[in-house]
Amino acid sequence: MKMTDRYLNKMKWDELIFWVLLVASFLCIVFFGFKSLNNNVRDREIFFINGWENEEGKEVDLGCLLDLKKNKNGKIVIEKAVPNGIDNDDSLNFRAKNLIANIYLDNELVYTLDYGENPTGRGYGSAFVYIGLKLSDIGKTIRMEIEPIYQDDSSMLDRMVIQKKEAYVNSYIESHFLLFFISVIIIVFGIAVLVVNRVSNKKNKEGLDFLVVFALIVGTWSAIDTLIPTIITGDVVSIKIMDYSLLFLMCYPIIKFLNHLTVLRKKIYPRFVSVMSILVAAICTFLRVLNIMDIHNSIFLVHIEMFVSIIIIWKMFYDEIRNTKKTGITNDNFEVFPSIVIFSICVLIDVSKYYILNKKGNNTSFFIRIGTMIVVITIMRMIFYKIVKYLKLAGATEDMEKIAYKDTLTSLGNRAACNEFENQIENNLKNSACTDAMVCQFDLNNLKLVNDNYGHDFGDRYIQSAAEAISASFGKDGKCFRIGGDEFIAYIVGEDLESRYEKCLKEFLEFIENYNANSLKYKRRKGDLIDYPLSIAHGVALVSQTVDKTLTTAKKIADKRMYKNKIKMKENNKKLQGDF
Known part of the structure; x- marks a missing residue:
């Protein structure tokens, strides 16, 4: 049988429902995610991205700054008048994004955008600019002198709107909140796994640690990609440094985690990716330090590293399938592999989109975010089912322990339970956790006669009645x-053992007296066979540190007293038994 057929045959309805909900959630996220990209709050906003003119008075398209003509100073100059309605x-x-600009209002410099050199290079990623306007500015000319930092489409202007700054910020956050929320979920998942992994006794802690690192890296990086941290904090350079740093760290944790899930666990894969990650980071840093190339x-070296890591992921997946077919042993973690493969495809899509759009880098982590969520949901499902399985096993173990320590006929503790309880008493006496204990021995009279005369069914009922008498009073x-x-x-x-014992003994004797009176009357009225009257001999002894008496000695004393009581009861009951 093929492994896929075996997997489908093992799938239950709850698993099918899980995957249906997963696909539905994925489609919803994709739909609303794409919708959110152009979702703007249109409460008193004036779109300002169109209608700009160059120095020659010709209208220009800001969609691609590199296509615009530069002046003799190597700068792109665009102008537009402040409209009515502000x-x-x-x-x-x-x-x-990645440009230097001086902004004038009727030849008055009102804003300079230049973050200068930073550890990653001249580029700073995305920055949000807010230039205050007044009613008196209506009709004035806004003039921008722009110098793209890079010769690709990563230098850009967009989301240009005239409205209140607070409304603009809120509008941006609202339009990207769903994607940001998914990133937060990934981070929370990583933290949750970290906490559970720290308090658990699982042997595979190291593997889960790398899953935690991966979730935190991807979640944080994709949250940064939404630009919500940038628009909230305004710390452009620090966030850009974090952005690149997380990219350098992304590949190794997922390979290490996935290798821990495999049966073969080939060390060559994580070692190779580890060396590759270090080399890529070192080369990029070296080129930056020597001012040869910005990060x-x-x-592209990081993207090559990602591509190689994806090939390794697919190879590990293929190795698991071959090993399963060869040995017939299915990896319990196999269901994680398809989700990892889907994640790798999502990475390829986003990296390809980055180059297709000529490095515009607008929402470059959309599919990576979705792929990570699929991995997270799959792992959560796997953990959930393992927890359920563990709880069922724990429940079954608890039931077995109950059976092992319970007398099935009377539901009292059996000899094994008694031995364990006696060990606890002895340990407590040695450790002075308790000072005294009372041991009460009981022996059911006439059991052999009942079995011989009425059968073992009546004998069992006789034993159960005795257990009820003892449990109802001493229990x-x-x-x-x-x-x-x-x-x-x-x-x-x-x-206060003596008074407690006297109270229990009184209830014990009253129970037997009432039981015998009611039982015999009932049997006679129904014309049923009449049981022997319930008769139980008893003896008691004290275990105390003050008199240096051991539990074994006390049991022997209680046993002797119980047999004396048994002889006395037989002598007193001879007449009653003869009448019976």
Whole structure:
């Protein structure tokens, strides 16, 4: 049988429902994610991206700055008048990416955009610009002198709107909140796995640690890609440094985690990716330090590293399938592999999109974010089912322990339970956790006669009645056990033992008296066979540190007293038994 057929045959309805919900969630996220890309709050906003003119008065398209003509100073100059309909608290808001700009209002310099050199190079990624406007600015000319940092489409202007700054920020956050929320979910998942992994006793802690690292890296990086951290904090350079740093770290943790899930666990794969990651980071840093190439231009090395890692992931998946077919042993973690393969395809899509769009880098982590969520959901499902399986096993183990320590006929503790309880008493006496204990021995009279005359069914009922008498009286204040066919024992531990014992004994004798009176009357009225009257001999002894008496000695004393009581009861009951 093929492995896929075997997997499908093992699939249950709850698993099918899980995958249906997963696909539905994926489609919803894709739909609303794409919809959110152009979702703007249109409450008093004036779109300002169109209608710009160059110095020659010709209208220009800001969609590709590199296509615009530069002046003799090597700068792109664009102009546009402030329109009617603005308020005093409005501002010109836009996103600028990897460009230097001086902005004038009627030849007055009002804003300079230049973050200078930073550890990653001249580029700074995306920055949000807010230029305050007043009613008196209506009709004035806004002039921008722009110098793209890179010779690709990563230098850009977009989301240019005139409205209140707060409304602009809120609009941007709202339109990207779904994607940001998915990133937060990934981070929370990583933290949750970290906490569970720290408090658990699982042997595979190292593998889960790398899953945690991967989730935190991808979640943080994809959150940065939404630009919500940038628009909230305004710290452009620090966030860009973090962006690149996380990219350098992304490949190794997922390979290491996936290798821990495999049966073969080939060390060559994580070692190779580890060396490759270090080399890529070193080369990019070296090129940057020598001012040969910004990280923006050398990032293709990271993408090559990702591509090689994807090939390794597919190879590991293929190796698992071959090993399963060869040995017939299915990896319990096999269901994670398809989700990892889907994630790798999502990475390929986003990296391809980055180059197809000529490095515009607009929402470059959309599919990576979705792929990571699929991995997260799959792993959560796997953990969930393992927890359910563990709880079922724990419940079954608990039931087996109950069976092992319970007398099936009377539901009292059996001899094994009694031995364990006696060990606890002895340990407590040695450690002074308790000072005194009372041991009560019981023996059911006439059991052999009942079995011989009425059969073992009546004998079992006779034993159950005795257990009920002992449990109803001594069970309230102590522990009761059946240790033989007609033998029982009860323990009372703690203080004030004599008065507690007298109270239990009184209830015990009253129970037997009431039981016998009611049972015999009932049997006679129904014309049924009449049981022997319930008769139980008892003896008691004290275990105390003050008199240096051991539990074994106390049991022997209680046993002797119980047999004396048994002889006395037989002598007193001769007349009653003869009448019976």
